[in-house]
Amino acid sequence: MTNSxxxxxxxxxxxxxxxxxxxxxxxxxxxxxxxxxxxxxxYSPTATPALRVASGDVVEVTTMLTNTPDRLEKAGVPPNxxxxxxxxxxxxxxxKGPGGHILTGPIYVVGADSGDVLEVRILEITPKLTYGYxxxxxxxxxNCDQGAGTKIIPIDAKKMTAExxxxxxxxxKPFFGxxxxxxxxxxxxxxSNPPSTHAGNLDNKELVVGTTLYIPVHVAGALFEVGDGHxxxxxxxxxxxxxxxxxRGKLQFIVRKDMKLAWxxxxxxxxxxxxxxxxxxxxxxxxxxxxxxxxxxxxxxLSKTDAYRLASIAADLRITxxxxxxxxxxxxxxxxxxxxx
Numbered sequence: 001m002t003n004s005x006x007x008x009x010x011x012x013x014x015x016x017x018x019x020x021x022x023x024x025x026x027x028x029x030x031x032x033x034x035x036x037x038x039x040x041x042x043y044s045p046t047a048t049p050a051l052r053v054a055s056g057d058v059v060e061v062t063t064m065l066t067n068t069p070d071r072l073e074k075a076g077v078p079p080n081x082x083x084x085x086x087x088x089x090x091x092x093x094x095x096k097g098p099g100g101h102i103l104t105g106p107i108y109v110v111g112a113d114s115g116d117v118l119e120v121r122i123l124e125i126t127p128k129l130t131y132g133y134x135x136x137x138x139x140x141x142x143n144c145d146q147g148a149g150t151k152i153i154p155i156d157a158k159k160m161t162a163e164x165x166x167x168x169x170x171x172x173k174p175f176f177g178x179x180x181x182x183x184x185x186x187x188x189x190x191x192s193n194p195p196s197t198h199a200g201n202l203d204n205k206e207l208v209v210g211t212t213l214y215i216p217v218h219v220a221g222a223l224f225e226v227g228d229g230h231x232x233x234x235x236x237x238x239x240x241x242x243x244x245x246x247x248r249g250k251l252q253f254i255v256r257k258d259m260k261l262a263w264x265x266x267x268x269x270x271x272x273x274x275x276x277x278x279x280x281x282x283x284x285x286x287x288x289x290x291x292x293x294x295x296x297x298x299x300x301x302l303s304k305t306d307a308y309r310l311a312s313i314a315a316d317l318r319i320t321x322x323x324x325x326x327x328x329x330x331x332x333x334x335x336x337x338x339x340x341x
């Protein structure tokens with residue numbers, strides 16, 4: 001996988017999102033997960049849209065956890081606590097794979113086309129269930145007892161905590177593990193498992209409420225999909241799962257024709273984030289670092305040399321995840337180091 005640097009216009013637009021700021025709020029739509037509104041295990045440029053929205057519109061969306069009723073019941077979830085929507089999707093959707101995520105969508109954003117950027121503002125995320133689960137496989141699966149299976153973890157949505165074990169309480173910071181668009185027509189249908197330039201299964205725990213994700217668009221309408229709900233995850237996601245659950249969310253979509261990106265980027269209230277993914281951890285790291293250098297150089301008027309120095313001095317590299325075919329790396333630079341203009 002190779003990296004082409006984003007244009008100066010792209011990076012300047014990310015720093016000063018004038019077009020986004022001028023975007024008036026649009027209509028609000030609801031999109032529930034059902035057999036006719038999910039893509040089961042794939043992103044595809046030929047997928048039939050489940051919803052069409054205009055730039056600026058908001059979608060209230062429901063997503064399903066990445067599991068099946070029989071496995072949840074085997075792990076101890078009472079049958080009545082398994083979502084009816086999940087039963088219907090697993091039983092009635094026949095077009096599945098090659099991945100395993102149940103993704104709500106695609107959402108066709110009118111006006112988005114190849115070469116644009118889709119800005120996704122994460123406005124709300126709330127748990128839909130009173131439990132989540134964690135598996136055991138991933139990076140060092142020799143640590144998993146034989147037959148360890150799935151661990152069900154009860155959650156307290158009022159306190160936004162989960163008791164992993166007696167005396168071990170995890171704060172919940174929900175995010176969608178997978179948010180992405182369709183790949184180019186020449187690429188065709190791809191698995192929902194590995195992240196890439198289409199974003200997808202990023203598993204980036206920074207993508208919480210208040211964060212904005214910028215995704216390069218590859219086909220008309222973008223064909224955005226979302227799912228793989230997480231309540232808590234460490235960087236690396238080493239056993240292949242977080243606290244996985246079903247979520248409700250509210251997302252706003254804005255078409256950015258003033259931006260050109262090669263890879264997804266994100267903005268939190270405190271940081272700018274660049275991202276890379278590849279089968280090689282070294283190459284994924286190179287992508288994330290080069291994206292940060294290009295961003296700093298163009299947005300701050302620095303030479304590549306000084307941008308590289310600044311990345312080394314002030315930006316943090318993190319392993320996003322190690323378990324999805326393509327590993328992920330992201331780099332974060334704090335906004336606080338830049339004086340307001």
